[in-house]
Amino acid sequence: MSHVERQVIRFFTLLLCMTAVVCFGQFSGSVQGTVQDTTGLAIANATVTLTNTDTTVAQQATSDSSGLYRFVSLAPGPYDVSATAPGFGTAKVSFPLTSNETREVRVVLAVTKVSTSIEVTSQAPLLDTADSRNEQTLETQALQALPLAARNPTALITLTPGVTGLGTGTSTNFNPENYIDASANGRGQNGNQYIVDGLDVTSSIRPGVLNLTPNVDAVAEISVQTNTYSVEYGRASSIQTVITTKSGTDQFHGFASEYYSYQGLNAKGEFVPPGTKINPYHVNNMSFGVGGPVIPHHQFFFFFSIEPYRALTSNGQSVQTYEDPAFLSFAQTAQPNSPEVQLMAKYRPTSATTSAVSATALDAFGPQNIGANTGCSTPSTDNIPCATPVFDHGIFNSSSYNNSYQWNARVDKYFDKDRIYGNFIRNYISSGGPAVRPAFATTSYDYGSSIQVNEMHAFSPQTVNEASFGYNRIEGFANKTGTFTVPIVGVSGLGVGFGDGFAQGDFIQHSYHWRDVLTRIRGAHNFNFGYEGWHGDDLALFAGAYGIPNLSYNNMIDLINDKPFSESGLSYNSVTGQPQPGQYKFAMSTFGMFAEDTWRVSKKLTLNYGIRYD
Structure with missing residues (x-):
């Protein structure tokens, strides 16, 4: 290995270590079959070579006495299998391999006078006798060709036979908690499991929720499995979705795209009256990527992608109810020192366009009844004139923004006997929008980081060990910025209250995943012995959110007289009755061991059986 190559490897290793969940091996495919002559007899001691045609990485095996050969721990992609033996020519079979697939490939050799034969198989067989899974695999071409709502690759999960549900709706792939309405086997969504390049990215506190969704242009394929799970995986009871990202190849390649939409591109439809305007919006979803050799012809590859997203979404025109300026003038005269009156004067509903008075004092408080001291123009209502406007109706036309990116x-x-893989994914979301009372506009931020590494070592052509580690972290601030010094105030009849609600609610989730699998090939048996561990936690740092009082008032007169009906929203210790920060922590660890055997009983029958303990 050259000095330059060593330095490059050290740089990427350092990068991965600096960015620091458990991983399922992304290199989960295998190829098996027999080498035969044209009469169907087995050929022993044939040299079999498996080559990934994208990377040109090759490995060799020797057929046993029954002509059987096997390759394990393979990434999905296009492959060639070629075989040769003394006295025979060379034959080659080309085929694609998908995630978690055990592919049966028979190689037929002719006598020496026929030099070479090539068989090309571009699609998976209708019936693969080496694989019992009920699954659907969507490769790059399908992901690009099929309609994809919001460019979210998981939107296609519901296309799988046996899967029901509405999918992802309009959720983008940037969300740190993506809920997917999809299920199988009579189970709900909480039985789903999601794996990205071997990393289990299923939420630890919201079962069936996805914590990491890659850019669709960085995805090589998605495999959706609904039953006949092997013992390698221990959590899924409904759907098991395996997402494999793209890797670099022996040739440089790249892409650039933009999906743009705005209101002018929308068809209004038959039932929309002529001249009706569509509320303005726009979406810019860009995607760029490049991959290739880090050092040409050294079996060292890279892939990089970035997806900027800019969107402005119309919230439409909503009718809002708020106090009339005449009522504020009355309140400033009747209760000039009231903190609630000062609140109304400082935070006015200026973002709405008033259309009409919705209620006068007569409507809001009832007719005057001096004997009972009720209604307008009585001491109980601070003698407010019955004709005074109290509430107005107004139109609030707003748009919310979402600025995100993922890279x-x-x-x-x-190497000769080793393979090292690493991947880092970073998510960022900034979102927000205006408010009827401008001071109460808020912004929210979400972040996500994922790193994983995988190392495979071949002790011999029959014995392979694969170890992996991964770490995933998501964090979200529900209302990162806003006017949090104002209590949350609600009044019966007042649609637009005061305050920003959930203030600086910070949630953090960590997931750690480690795994080691030893594979031993012995005759027609492929034995796997594995151990894995997983640890996850959820930190709810909600001291700010549960430190703001929530005050409720029965009517506007009680508001200006500082007479709340109830107060809530503050966090207290239920034992001592004293205030305490409203936050908590949840943590869970699981450990599992498994052993399994994939036994090729005959060329028409392969059995997979095993045992797992978690």
Whole structure:
């Protein structure tokens, strides 16, 4: 290995270590089959070579006495299998391999006078006798060709036979908690499991929720499995979705795209009256990527992608109810020192366009009844004149923004007996919008970081060990900025209250995942012995959110007289009755061991059986 190559490897290793969940091996495919002559007899001691045609990385095996060969721990992609033996020519079979697939490939050799034969298989067989899974695999071409709502690759999960549900709706892939309405086997969504490049990214506190969704242009394929799970995975009871990201190849390649939409591109439809305007909006979803060799012809590859997203979404025209300026003038005269009156004067509903008075004092408080001291123009209502406007109706036309991006960097390095892989993904979301009372506009921020590494070592052609580690972190601030010094105030009849609600609610989730699998090939048996551990926690740092009082008033007169009906929203210790920060922590760890055997009983029958303990 050259000095330059060592330095590059050290740089990427350092990058991965600096960015620091459990991983399922992304290299989960295998290829098996027999080498035969034209009469169907087995050929022993044939040299079999498997080559990934994207990366040109090759490995060799020797067929046993029954002509059987097997390759394990393979990434999905296009492959060639070629075989040769003394006295025979060379034959080659080309085929695609998908995630978690065990592919049966028979190689037929002719006598020496026929030099070479090539068989090309571009699609998976209708019936693969080496694989019992009920699953659907969507490769890059399908992901690009099929309609994809919000460019979210998980929106296609519901296309799988046996899967029901509404999918993702308009959710983008940037969300740190993506809920997918999809289920199978009579189970709900909480039985779903999601894996990205071997990393289990299923939420630890919201089962079935996805904590990491890659850019669709960085996805090589998605495999959706609904039953016949092997013992390698221990959490899924409904759907198991495996997402594999793209890797670099032996040739440089790249892409650039933009999906743009705005109101002018929308068809109004038959039932929309002529001249009706569509509320303005726009979406710019850009995507860029490049991959190739880090050092040409050294089996060292990289892939990088970035997806900027800029969107402005119309909230439409909503009718809002708020106090009339005449009522504020009355309140400033009747109760000039009231803190609630000062609140109304400082935070006025200036973002709405008033259309009409919705209620006068007569409507809000009832007719005057001096004997009972009720209604307008009585001491109980501070003698407010019955004709005084109290509430107005107004139109609030607003738009909310969402500025997001995601980028990922992946490296793959192959040695004689080792393979090293690493991937880092970063998410960022900034969102917000205006408010009827401008001071109460808020912004929210979400972040996500994921890193994983995988190392495979071949002790021999029959014995392979694969170890992996991953870490995933998401964090969200529900209302990162806003006017949090004002209590939350609600009044019966007043649609637009005061305050920003959930203030600086910070949630953080960590997931750690580690795994080691030893594979031993012995004759027609492929034995796997594995151990994995997983630890996750959820930190709810809600001291700010539960430190703001929520005050409720029965009517506007009680408001200006500082007479709340109830107060809530503050966090107290239920034992001592004293205030305390409203936050908590949840943590969970799981550990599992498994052993399984994939036994090729015959060329028409393969059995997979095993046992797992978690």
